Amino acid sequence: MERTWNNKAWFMVLPVLLLVAFSAIIPLMTVVNYSVQDTFGNNVFFWAGSEWFEEILHSDRFWEAMGRNLVFSAIILIIEIPLGIFIALNMPKKGWGVPVCLVLMALPLLIPWNVVGTIWQVFGRVDIGLLGYSLRALGFDYNYVNDPFDAWVTVIVMDVWHWTSLVVLLCYAGLVSIPDAYYQAAKIDGASRWAIFRYIQLPKMNRVLLIAVLLRFMDSFMIYTEPFVVTGGGPGNTTTFLSIDLVKLAIGEFNLGEAAAMSIVYFLIIMLLSWVFYTVMTAYDAER
């Protein structure tokens, strides 16, 4: 849409600007403040320069949490994206099945995150949970509390359960926008199922897919509540992702300088990814 140049529009944006400034810029400045200062208590601060940043960038603990988080995000994307596409392709296109599928599939997306954690914590327990009990009955030595591998599997299956529907719904929205004429043309040309997918459906879906990949990456990169409730970051540190580590550092150990430096590194990564997201979105809008 052609938009007219009008600087008075700033007045309409002003409330948002003030509100978000209060809830974003002031807290962020506090973080910046802590990241360059040190204290011995009593609210006496002195300049520390880049000390905290050097410390965090040389700490094994930070890189391990980062590594775990990247591996987690990668596994999530590898499972959820193809699975989401596959399910979206098999969704009914019309009839009573459409609203039923949409509503039931969206349900996990609307459950509070700590309840998602609680659901899986209970579901996976070997004494009272359906999953844990069944796996034990089938002869698997499953125990997500003590076994790091089982803890990872549980957290990943939980995330697949929680968020695959987002990919499904986005892909489905892309699929239903394909005009019937495309399929008729493919039918006349005698195109195979694979060719229809590769040359008609996939190109039509690739923008929604990009959105899905970015959203899933971002949200899995800052996951906190669900694994915290299920495993508490354990056993040991094996499921301690970046956010869990950050909260431990800031609120658990009250190590403000290091936590602040870590926050800033974390936030810069998120900024970079947001920029990719924004570029994709605006390119899409321009085409629309």
Add this chain to the structure above:
Amino acid sequence: MAHLDETTANERTLMRQTPATAEAQTANARLARKMRRRGEESRFWWLVPTIYIIFLMLPIYWLVNMSFKNNQEILGAFSLWPRNPTLANYAVIFNDPSWYRGYINSIIYVVMNTVISVAVALPAAYAFSRYRFLGDKHLFFWLLTNRMAPPAVFALPFFQLYSAFGLIDTHIAVALAHCLFNVPLAVWILEGFMSGVPKEIDETAYIDGYSFPRFFLRIFMPLIASGVGVACFFCFMFSWVELLIARTLTTTAAKPIAAIMTRTVSASGLDWGVLAAAGVLTILPGALVIWFVRNYIAKGFALGRV
């Protein structure tokens, strides 16, 4: 699109040329039906959605199942459905103020947040969708970074900021803090909907002598009503599901239900039935209204960009 129009035009001429015998018509109809069914070629297309939905429903079913059992039954014999269904767990929640106040607290700050977010987002979204102004793109991008910001980064600074203002343990503190991600969300969703309304409508209204506020409330709002509904739904949802910030900013008077649940797990530890019942009650608000937004779920989660 040009070549498509051409094909349909060709088809039309083709049809006109074929003799309109009954046979040809049924053959045409059969072909059309076949074409429509493509994409669901196999007769088992329903299998995949069904299996997926069962996978989604099983853990939820297990929670509901547990909420109707008492603790002896949960910890004792393993059963797939409650043998002696009981509402005792729900009764505990509805009779104990320290439980049900959690729900009231959550609803208070969530509603406050939704109202604030959508109210400030409406004019801003209009500005972004209709005008260009100094720094508009940067501002729009900056809003997005807040939606993507990890709550963990903000937990501690929020605590200090709201302590300084003496707002800790008040509903408004949580409502304002949640604006961090809900205002950008509302702006992006509403902008998506508003850009779908042609600009000619605005211009016609101004020519007809409408003032801006009157135009906005009388003409524009009804046109984007579904967008406002979707924005409200998503603000409500994201504020309702958030735990970390809400927990950090409250101690007792405004403590959300989510935080009360986690406390019960760690402290008394074993009251699984009540925990399950509390969980089921937190799922209900989403489950109740989801039907109304079913066609916009993808759009809402993708920030109005599908």
